[in-house]
Amino acid sequence: MTEQHSPTRRFWLGGKRAAEQDRFFCEALEQLGWEAGDETHWDAGWVTGMPDAEQFHRVSPQRRLNHFPGNAALTVKSRLHDSLAVLRERIRESHGADSELAARLAFFPRAYVMPHDYHALQEAALANPGQRWILKPTNASKGKGIRVLRDVAEAPLAPDWMVQEYLANPHTIRGHKYVLRLYVLISAIEPLRVYLYRQGFAKLASEPWDPEDADNPYSQLTNPDINALNARAEVPVEFIDLDRYRQWLRDQGHDDDQLFARIHDLVALTVISAVDAIRQRTARAGADPRGCYELLGLDCLVDDTLKPWILECNLSPSLGICAGPESGGRIEEAVKGGLVRDMISLLDIDGAAPPADESSGADVSARLVAEAEAELARAGDFQRLFPAAEPSRYLPYFSLPALADIQLADGLAGRAVARPVLQRRHVAELLDDDQLALYATHTGRYYRPNDSAALIWLLATEGLDPDAIALELARAAVTEGDPPPDHQALRRDVWATLARWCRAGLLCQQGSMAVPASPTTGAGESRPTPTTVASSGRAMQLAFDGRRWALHVDSAPASARLSDLLEGRLVPLSDEAASRLPRLEVLRDPAGYTLATDGEVLASRLTLAQLGSALLAHLVRQAATADRLVIDAGLLVTPQGSGVLCLFPAGEQSGDALRQLVSASGGVLARGLRLTMAGAPRVEPLGLPMPEVAVGSPAGVPESVEIRSVLCMHPDGSPGAALDPASSLDVLGALLPCCVSVTGAPLDAHTVTALGEWLSGLDRRSLSPGEEEPSPTAVAAWLATLGEPGTSASRSDTATANG
DSSP states (O other), X not given: OOOOOSSOOEEEEESXXXXXXXXXXXXXHHTTTOEEOXXXXXXXXXXXXXXXXXXXXXXXXXXXXXXXXXXXHHHSHHHHHHHHHHHHHHHHHHHOTTSHHHHTTOOSOOEEETTTTHHHHHHHHHHOTTOOEEXXXXXXXXXXXXXXXXXXXXXXXXXXXXXXXXXXXXXXXXXXXXXXXXXXXXXXETTEEEEEESOOEEEEOSSOOOTTOTTOHHHHOOOXXXXXXXXXXXXXXXXXXXXXXXXXXXXXXXXXXHHHHHHHHHHHHHHHHHHHHHHHHHHHTTOOGXXXXXXXXXXXXXXXXXXXXXXXXXXXXXXXXXXXXXXXXXXXXXXXXXXXXXXXXXXXXXXXXXXXXXXXXXXXXXXXXXXXXXXHHTOTTEEEEESOSSGGGTGGGSSSOOHHHHHHHHHHHTSOOOOOOEEEOSEEEEEETTEEEEEETXXXXXXXXXXXXXXXXXXXXXXXXXXXXXXXXXXXXXXXXXXXXXXXXXXXXXXXXXXXXXXXXXXXXXXXXXXXXXXXXXXXXXXXXXXXOOOOOEEEEEEETTEEEEEEEOOHHHHHHHHHHTTTTEEEOOHXXXXXXXXXXXXXXXXXXXXXXXXXXXXXXXXXXXXXXXXXXXXXXXXXXXXXXXXXXXXXXXXXXXXXXXXXXXXXXXXXXHHHHHXXXXXXXXXXXXXXXXXXXXXXXXXXXXXXXXXXXXXXXXXXXXXXXXXXXXXXXXXXXXXXXXXXXXXXXXXXXXXXXXXXXXXXXXXXXXXXXHHHTSEEXXXXXXXXXXXXXXXXXXXXXXXXXXXXXXXXXXOOOOO
């Protein structure tokens, strides 16, 4: 008789699913003396789907919930593919595409997410005419919406669909295609602990496999909910448990141990690919990770070479009985009942195990080992896949292992395992005296580390591992007469700081390959191909930068607004003349306006107020050339001919500041300029209007101007005096989002460095949003200090422009 605990503990069955799906969890806890609770009163939550976010605030080591925030990185089909693709790209960069580490990741078929990857899919299909494709909803279960595509052109453009390479050479049982359902348990994420249940099932299609019968779901698909509808089949749903499946493989002369060793590797690597997203999302959700766990139903196809391929990871896998009693139902019930009982035991949901010693003096590594080994002793038929017996087998696949992963590996190995050494990945480093900024060349993001983080970066990129960095920082912090720094806290901070940079792609673990210094495209990215649209409307000629377009507008309000905005640039066109010009179109749609050019959608879901800005942004992009980039920002030209670059974000406050500048200076304000990074620091104004300040094309804009100053908002919106001097790195951070290259890709590291050098030679000032605006007298006095073009101006530092 099982001992019952007092006071009575309660379980909560949440989500939308029949009671049959939850009965094993309910029965297992009732046998331990638990009672049913509700969404407010519970000590163990078992939720089908995801619970409300506030439930994660309630979890603790004593109150467990069966999900982690961020599990979508595994359970949404498109996100699963992204997680694995990003991992594979990182390993290929650091260790080589032909390395053994990269080869172990060749277990997932390529996938294309609609509508973004539609044209990339069509190009792939054209290049591989023999490849077949399968259509899947990105976030559905039970086989809903899945079908094999006879013609890949049938792929929908609607979101939430994914097209994947179809594996057309499946291994079969008695001529029937099958998929393995595996049960994966993530019991902890920091340190990561992953288990695979020894039992599971081969789920069979109800009709024999026929590669030519693409329209027959009962031949092509193995989902029990689909095959249960097959009235022609004597046994529509058949499950074979893994014990019988492995015996059958051996009877056929196959090496089942080798197959399952590859499956174990596939499972561990799949979870590792998503661990960053799960850890990050769990922290953001405010959830105690010790109160969460995740049971996944992983579907794996075995091809005719006995190679396993991951198909999907299912959230809240079905624990109801799908097969009939004579076709696997009895063993299905036994397996699923044992699975849940073993899971409850492994996780110690009943709280029978003694609590771990978490006092400050306790050895962390020993405590983590004790927890892991006690958990393994309770695991029943669960096999632990991670941590592995040999830590080096999996630690290189992390962007950066957590400190707890390393401490657990140390304890299990009985020695200090090798610490990861990091190398630069997608980053350019920008230095100004003793300040550091980091520019992510694959995303265009800009980072300003504080002094402590900057030192961590410097030591990491010089080849010190995280623990060695912590020791260096501890030595540097020792001051005679002061107590020594908290080394463990310092160590945790170093690991956490480096982990953020690794997740962001700025650093990665050092491998045998040198990572390219400044790639311009991220891992797994595909550039969308233009979408064709139909159009109609009156034509007007739009002239800009020596080019002309035929602008078609089928809305009277839009036509009136654009005519006012582009005063002097629009003239009526005959149909014959319009046919000879590139086409720009403004189309009405149910969600506002769409801007298109020659069938390519530039922007959609625009309000009337946004339409003019979207058209101006397109014109600015057209002005970039191979040797001259464009800055999409305001340019104030003073009566003396000096230029002030105005890097203000869109908004009412920016409009007020710009209007005051124009009023105080008596100058003219225009949008956009073209910049050459070689030669004298003069720029070519584009002369486009700024509707935030005035409607109509600005008059009196010169053909070229010398930039004397740069004005931006105070970084992070923090308060400061009006017209404060600004550092070149802060100004560079405001400038980079405004830069447009001819390719549209993020700027390369050389260009970013050159921009920083150019800015260092300019007068740089900042305004603080929400503070008192500088008086017109103060603005006029400041502008007077800039002098005339070609003269020396007062600057906020003594740096000299190098072009």
